[in-house]
Amino acid sequence: MPSGTPLKGCDATMEDMDIVRAYRERKHARCFQLLYERYAGRIYSKAMTMLHRADEAEDATQEIFTRVFLNLHKFEGQSKFSTWVYSITYNLCIDKIRKDRRNRDLFAEEVADPPEPVDEVPDETLLTMQLDELRYVLGELSEGERTLLLMKYKDGVKIKAMAHLLGKKESAVKMQLKRTKEKAKRIHDRQFARLAS
Amino acid sequence: MNAFLSLRDEDLAAFTEERSTAVRERVEGSLRSAEHIGSIIELFGPLMADTLSVMGGGNPLLEDEHYLTLQEGDDNDPYGAPPRGPNR
Numbered sequence: 020m021p022s023g024t025p026l027k028g029c030d031a032t033m034e035d036m037d038i039v040r041a042y043r044e045r046k047h048a049r050c051f052q053l054l055y056e057r058y059a060g061r062i063y064s065k066a067m068t069m070l071h072r073a074d075e076a077e078d079a080t081q082e083i084f085t086r087v088f089l090n091l092h093k094f095e096g097q098s099k100f101s102t103w104v105y106s107i108t109y110n111l112c113i114d115k116i117r118k119d120r121r122n123r124d125l126f127a128e129e130v131a132d133p134p135e136p137v138d139e140v141p142d143e144t145l146l147t148m149q150l151d152e153l154r155y156v157l158g159e160l161s162e163g164e165r166t167l168l169l170m171k172y173k174d175g176v177k178i179k180a181m182a183h184l185l186g187k188k189e190s191a192v193k194m195q196l197k198r199t200k201e202k203a204k205r206i207h208d209r210q211f212a213r214l215a216s
Numbered sequence: 217m218n219a220f221l222s223l224r225d226e227d228l229a230a231f232t233e234e235r236s237t238a239v240r241e242r243v244e245g246s247l248r249s250a251e252h253i254g255s256i257i258e259l260f261g262p263l264m265a266d267t268l269s270v271m272g273g274g275n276p277l278l279e280d281e282h283y284l285t286l287q288e289g290d291d292n293d294p295y296g297a298p299p300r301g302p303n304r
Contacts (some may be wrong), residue, residue: 051244055240055243059231059236059239059240060227060228060231060232060236061228063227063228063231063235063239064224064227064228064231067227073230073235077231077235077238077239080231080235080239081239081242081243081246084239084243085243085246085247085250088243088247089247089250145220146218146219146220147218148218148219149219150219150222150223152219153219153220153223154223168220169220169223172218172220173220173221173223173224174224
């Protein structure tokens with residue numbers, strides 16, 4: 020594993036599964052390095068989605084990568100390697116959130132006081148926000164709401180996968196997303212429509 | 217590119233520039249430790265399990281190596297006089 024070992028055994032043109040096999044057989048540092056370079060940044064970004072704090076996301080990235088490599092012998096290619104890695108990533112982050120009793124609204128099945136029904140806010144409304152506007156809006160949302168929006172629009176997690184990860188029904192996730200988008204639009208309009216006029 | 221993807225790219229850049237090397241070194245350290253512990257368990261695990269099993273009243277699974285007893289050994293006077301040492 021040590022960095023500094025001669026770089027051979029794997030190369031950057033290889034598919035993930037081939038690198039995994041090569042690593043399992045020969046434990047070459049180059050194989051480790053390639054997988055690390057491909058995935059560490061993305062794991063960190065997803066950990067930021069869930070945990071929102073850079074130091075916690077860094078620690079989680081270390082823990083996830085260690086877990087991935089210690090369990091590499093269990094990965095048989097039944098799914099894409101990236102799917103397996105991201106599943107470990109989200110599950111570990113969710114464990115941390117549950118343990119710290121944070122983001123309770125993220126796991127809530129029902130909203131206690133549902134708002135008046137509103138038309139679905141189109142995705143375009145969120146996707147056309149400027150970066151500083153989006154930062155402001157995210158800062159005004161609760162941690163759970165922020166996580167939900169980032170999972171969907173930053174990480175591209177499908178509703179079905181979100182429901183599975185959060186232990187909720189798809190309909191509950193859809194409803195929560197709908198409400199969060201509406202809230203995000205309200206925050207945005209309140210702050211920036213006023214500035215524009 | 218929408219603002220969400222810009223946030224993702226910011227995360228990636230921040231990780232690569234500031235955190236990647238430190239995290240990689242820590243992961244390598246953890247894996248080395250795990251490998252070391254794994255080797256120790258592989259080496260001594262069966263023996264420990266057998267010892268615990270015998271202490272609990274079970275029979276040993278591992279065959280004992282045959283050692284000569286004092287009577288069977290060559291040295292009939294194991295606690296006898298020490299060697300004389302160099303001649304003066």
